[in-house]
Amino acid sequence: MHAPTDGAPAPRGTAPQAPVDVASAHGRPHPWRWALSAALLLVAVGLAVFLAGNPNFQWDVVAEYLFYPTVLKGLATSVVLAVVAMVIGTALGTVLALAQMAEFAPARWASKAFVGVFRSIPPLVQLIFWFNLGFLLPKIELGLPFGPAFASWNTTDLITPLTAAIIGLSLHEAAYMAEIIRSGLTSVTSGQHDAAKAAGFTPVQTFFGIVVPQAMRVILPPFGNQFIATVKGTSLVSVIAMSDLLFSVQAIADRTYQVVPMLIVACLWYLGVVTVLTYFQRILERRYGRGYDAAPAKRAGIPFSPWKKAAK
Template sequence: MTLPEVWVPPHQEAGRSLEVVTARRPLGWPAAACVLVVLAMVASALVTNPAWEWDVVGQYLFAPSVVRSVLLTLELTALGIVLGFALGTVLALMRLSRNRRLSSVAWGYVWLFRSVPLILQLLFWYNLALLYPRLSVGVPFGPAFFDFGTMDLIGPLTAAVLGLALHQAAYAAEIVRGGLLSVDHGQREAAAALGLPPARRLFRIILPQAMRTIVPNAGNEIIGLVKGTSVVYIMALLLVAAIWYLVLTTFLSIAQHYVERYYGRGRA
């Protein structure tokens, strides 16, 4: 009995290798050349223009006061990001909790600190001793158990860190919450079916997958906070403007809530 012959494509015949042809992109090099020419023109306009006074810039670039300011900026950024994302993660978990009280408190925090401008928050912490010379602990609208002065409680650096961290926590909470919601619900169900404790489910299954969404947005927030530290040096703002910011951002937060609910329909 003879077996039927099988047709073999010409490129798969014995002794012949498959030839790989690279896709041609004829417009790639001309486009890259145009971009380089534009960049060279921009660089030339910056370097050759005497109005920029690059010699003066060079004198002050590494001045001691400038270097100290750079170090202070890095310190404020690091503290603001670490403390902000730590608190923001807790707020995100509270927002996703089935406990309505926890969810409402977290939503209220995010609403308030996203609505009030950063400069006003810094102004509040810087002038806490003027607004509240003494703080008391006791029954609300009733007797106080003990009180303490606030004059030496918060220094300038502490006020800046508090303002940046509490402000950043509101945005970090939304970033972390969005990352956690991006993980497919089946991952949670599978981890629960394996009998993993809730904390292990979060840190070993859900959070590593959510980091793919969290990291890019967190990078934007870090860059924004680096530039936002400049507000620390400018401490002036009208309260009327802050109220208008509060009203406008409230409407944006309400709109965000309904958009999220619309696109999240059908999700557990």
């Protein structure tokens, strides 16, 4: 028996059925999804049993040193160093991005050369190089080129582990941020510039009021990823004897011979910091991504999935 069409009365002896809302309908579950879910559940249970049942993890030692003052000081050093490196790198990267988009050819060449050099050299090599700058340049002088020097400093006194870490990480981040910011600025079409000019906007008003808000939607995801990478990359400064999080837990492990528990302490703190940063990154992405992508589906209460076929 065929289902009655809209407006037609239901056949005698059958109960009337409520109309079906197609928008809230769910797809039929597939057997392979159930199998994959069961396999993931087994993996999760096995991992939990391994973590809880293996005494070599020494979770009591992890709990003892998780909030140890030396560890917390190293954590604060890592976070502050990452923030300083990103602030300097973002400021310098913005200048480099604008230089690459300028009509002045020498500025474009200099910016591209800077980005090419500092993106090619690994950050660990840069840190070691800046820390040993005194072997190459015993004194740092301030003055006119090929002229008298107004002031000079001993390089070994000026380039401490902190300054070497800030210089190395900042220059490394500036090269990457230049490309991130440049890609965001170039994503704004020329029509936006023409419309702002027709509306009487000045170049500064156009840049900060029209270009930057639209470019932030493209800049924020890689910027957040780069910031997270910088937080993790601060562990490299331990090779130049700077008391970051990794150096702090290594110092405790060298004294107590409890290497694995101290590494777990570092992993837990890195995981916690990255989780918090990822949360705020998602908030900013939603803030600047309103009106794009899956926002209409989200407002309508329909879950967005890249695997669903578009309705014809």
